[in-house]
Amino acid sequence: MSVTEKDVLHVAKLARLALGDAEIERMVPELNNILGWVEQLGEVNTDGVEPLTAVIDNQLRLRDDVVNDGDCRDAVLSNAPDAQHGFFAVPKVIE
Amino acid sequence: MVSDYRIKGETGEWEVVIGLEVHAQVVSNAKLFSGAATAFGAEPNTQVSLVDAAMPGMLPVPNRECIRQAVRTGMAIDAKINKWSRFDRKNYFYADLPQGYQISQLYHPLVGEGEVTVLLDEKDESSARTIGVERIHVEQDAGKLMHDQHPTMSYVDLNRSGVALMEIVSKPDMRSPAEAGAYLRKLRAILRYVGSCDGNMEEGSMRADVNVSVRKPGDEFGTRTETKNVNSVRFVMAVIEHEARRQVDLIEEGGTVAQETRLYDPDKNVTRTLRSKEDAHDYRYFPDPDLLPLELDDAFLDECRKSLPELPDAKRKRYELMGISAYNASVLTAEVETAGWFDALLSNDVDPKQASNWVVAELFGALNRLGVSIAECPVSPAHAADLLKLVADGTISGSIAKTVFEKMLESGDPAGAIVEREGLKQTSDTGAIDAEIDRILAANADKVEQYKAGKEQLFGFFVGQTMKAMAGKANPQIVNERLRAKLS
Incomplete structure (x- = not known):
């Protein structure tokens, strides 16, 4: 698999990153190097090996259906660049 | 029985193929991955934990009740329950989704194939249709955006963010708006019996994405469009009618249907493009590393089954x-x-x-x-x-x-007290009834003549007159008997 400038632009758009031409140019070989390094894993024969879902042998813990959190609006909004009337206020988005 | 619903076009008749993805909000006290409350209508952002606000380092822990409700729902539609399932991240950026991804289940859903049987005509068993359900998975709901409160800003309320949803995906088994409407109503009834969703479509507890395509009967499936977030049975049926007609006209004019996401405008009763395939989201699903696979044991499943009504x-x-x-x-x-x-x-x-x-x-x-x-x-x-x-x-x-x-x-x-108080007891007192009958027959001698001459429908008139005279309290059976005796 080889990454092109188009791929870099696509991934950047999905990540909401604005990249300049120089950055795009630099990203193409960088991403290709990373992918190439990861693709070395393809050399290992994994026939009959179960996919690894977690590195620790542990069970997923479930929670009881109890309300014991929330009701902390000030804390939740405290890092927001803008908050009005108890809402986060963001630049108008209508899809 | 096969549906005979057809769209008539210039080149002949077209069949409509429909699939529904229903998002049903799970009834639970707390959210899917946090301990914040789920109640509808609270003050903005008061039911938001730091997990729901996606603060760095916060970790999701699944709510057992939400899993249980989805499993019970699956059992109610005879679906396969997957004892091993997993959560995946669906990545996209939008202001109502602070994590930047929705935790959902793409590759290994909790519930597999099931089915829902609907009656198109309540009086007729032969109008039954079985609609296949592909899967049910659990996922987080997003927050709510308000665009009309400020000229240049949108307001974000995260109270709904992280509330558990079941996404119930049907197979493309429906062939008419009536079938889709019956399916949605039946599904809503089942959810409400089970108690896993309140089915309140006005409050958004149930909403449907409507997939529609058209084809000549017997052909392969056509290209489908998906109309998002339709929130009533009536609107779902209207979307199908409108969208099928639009697609037939488009194809017959030489165009092709684009695979795209559309929005329904109930005021104008039209659908319009929301985004085309070129702009389609690239969700880059991958297993959520914050969550281990969900494994259910037999005791849990037994309890779910036993609790079904x-x-x-x-x-x-x-x-x-x-x-x-x-x-x-x-x-x-x-x-x-x-x-x-x-x-x-x-x-x-x-x-x-x-x-x-x-x-x-x-x-x-x-x-x-x-x-x-x-x-x-x-x-x-x-x-x-x-x-x-x-x-x-x-x-x-x-x-x-x-x-x-x-x-x-x-x-x-x-009832007993009212009957006593108002003296409404029916009387079988033949003396009183006879007296009224005699009076009525005497007063209507002409009608008695006509009756005896063969105009038998007058019998009802005599019954009515007697009952009226008795203020409705005469035993109708006795009135009938006495009248027949006296008129014979």
Whole structure:
């Protein structure tokens, strides 16, 4: 698999990153190097090996259906660049 | 039975193929991955934990009840329950999704294939259709955006962010708006019986993405469009009609249907493009590293199964075996509250058939007039049973029962007390009845002549006159007997 400038632009758009031409140019070989390094894993024969879902042998813990959190609006909004009337206020988005 | 619903085009008839993805909000106290409350209508951002606000380092822990409700829902549609499932991240940026991804289940859903059987005509078993369900998975709901509160800003309320949803994905098995409407209504009824979703479409507890394509009968599936977030049965049916027509016209004019996401505008009754395939989201799903696979044991599944109530189809069949008509059985089981009220009525040892007729005709009529739901019915099932028994044992006539019922609705008093107080007991006193009959026959000598000459439909007139004279309280059977004797 080889990454092109188009791929870099696509991934950047999905990540909401604005990249300049120089950055795009630099990203193409960088991403290709990373992918190439990861693709070395393809050399290992994994026939009959179960996919690894977690590195620790542990069970997923479930929670009881109890309300014991929330009701902390000030804390939740405290890092927001803008908050009005108890809402986060963001630049108008209508899809 | 195959649907004969067709769109008539210039090149012939077209068949419509429909699949629905229903998002149903799970009934739970707390959210899917946090301990924040789920109640509708709270002040903005007061039901948001730091997990829901996606603060760095916060970790999700699944709510057992949400998993349980989805499993119970799967069991209610005879679906395969996957004892091993997993959560995946669906990545996209939007202001209502602070994590930047939704935790969902793409590759290994909790619930596999099941089915829902619907009746297109409540009176007719042969109108049954079985609609396949592909899967049910659980996922987080997003927050709510308000665009009309400020000229340049959108307001974000994260109260709904992280509330558990079940996404119930049907197979492309529906072929008409009526089938899709029946499926959605039946699914809603099942969810409400199970208690896994309140089915309140106005509050957004249930909403559907509607997939529509058209084809010439027998051809391969055409290209489908998906109309998002449709929030009523009526609108779902309107979307299908509109979208099928639009696609047929487009194809016949030489165009091609684009695979795209559309929005429905109920005010104008049109759908319009939301985004085309080129702009389609690239969600880059991958297993959520914050969550281990979800593994369920037999004890958990057994408890889920045991906790299921009698479901609409089983209840309908049971009612029919009691002698209740197919139509009444269907109407009485359509809503869980109605069925619950009727079961309570039956538990008071009333005749099922008589009771069902009374509920469907009298009680529903009264509730309609009063504009209240059955949950708010001013007459209890026990009091209603007393009324029905007074009719069954001949204490009052059917027509007097209507009067008594009106007074019960007004006063809340039991039927027996009203009958006593107002002197409404039916009389079988043949002396009194005979006296009235003699008077009426004497006063209508001409009609008696006509009757005897063969105009038999006048019999009803004599019955009516006698009942009127007795203020409705005469036993109709005795009136009939005495009249026949005197007119023969």
